[in-house]
Amino acid sequence: MLFEGYGRQLWNGTLETIQLALLSLLLAFVIGLVGAAAKLSQNRWLSFPAAIYTTLIRGVPDLVLMLLLFYSFQDWLNRLTDALNQQQIDIDPFVAGVCVLGFIYGAYFTETFRGGVLAVPKGQLEAAAAFGLTNWQVFHRVLFPQMMRFALPGISNNWQVILKATALVSIIGLHEVVRAAQDAITGTSSKGAYHAFFFLAVAGLIYLILTTFSNLAFMALERHYSIGIRRSEL
């Protein structure tokens, strides 16, 4: 047998990794849009907290934040349930993983989107407003499509980082692909030690396939958002 009977687990782990990465991306994307809007806002009560959020989150390692948030919330939840004489609630590692990754990478997306918005020529937004477009129409027809073109390299970068950061979630107990490989190593340790190398290489290969495919997808997206733009030729 190629995977010593652990093929199924590795496959499930891969699916878990993909789901985790996509949901975290979605959450980070939304937080990023809201954060960029807040950070660009004239209102200090919005821009200041957003600036604190991006500075703090981007200054602290993701693994530290992950452990900090995961264990602290579990701790607070335990104290709360103790105080109310309720049964202990265990936070689901998958939900925790999505929330924490989304929250952390939302800060990176905030900066990416802020840069994208600033790169859109102001005159176009003024022209759109002068034509009587509502705020939503200006956002959705003028600002967003162009901002996406400028932000796309950053988004692609952030996505690759999120995808690779999912490997860290195995540390807080999620059964994604790295954990599946580690389980396979423990399960086959009696049959010969070289399996450790093999299964970890397989996990690496799975990540390599995922990043390669997402690169291709982002190249297609870049073509889509660059329609009508002439590349300067050297």
Add this chain to the structure above:
Amino acid sequence: MTELIQQYWQQYLFGTLGHPTGLVVTLWLTAASVGLGFVLAVPLSVARASTNRWLSVPVSFYTYIIRGTPLYVQLLLLYSGVYTLDSVRATPFLNAFFRDAFNCTILAFTLNTGAYTTEIFAGAIKATPHGEIEAARAYGMSNFTLYRCIVLPSALRRALPAYSNEVILMLHATTLAATATVPDLLKVARNASSEYYLPFVAYGIAAALYLCISSTLIWFFRKAERKWLAYLR
């Protein structure tokens, strides 16, 4: 909380002379891997930017593999995977090297940051204005002199903003050393957290210290940019 701080402050910062822990180990890991990564990246980036395919393709294969897989997997592979290979155990030098968690960690970090740095430097080298190279050739410079005097000084300067990001990401990545039993800042925080069961305080102290190092690095790089990129302002 005060008990935790009293008990652990020394471990958070520097540990003992014979057994350093915490901040000192984190700084040492960062400095060693960034320094070795730099030494690795300069020749590799020249090869990566070369028009000779026999030089550029192997290097881009290396950066592709490293940048396409998580550092955590690379670390696990080097730390717990390689040592299980019989051929490694049979060679005395490799056996001694891979048995030490610290060596494996530094090796994994260096290979990782080396790949990212190679791409950053290669991008900057490729963006060297064509006229500069033509002028240098017209002066009769050899290839080595061309790179030493013209291409590398200007490319490394222009790479500075992207490079500073990579250094900070590397600082953040050193937290993975804790999973390989290296007693860095995060490992101390984990120990403190499990002893006192105060995760917020224990990890919060580590987070604050990491924030301080990040800010110092950002400040330092801003100064460096002001000095070395003055002509671009």
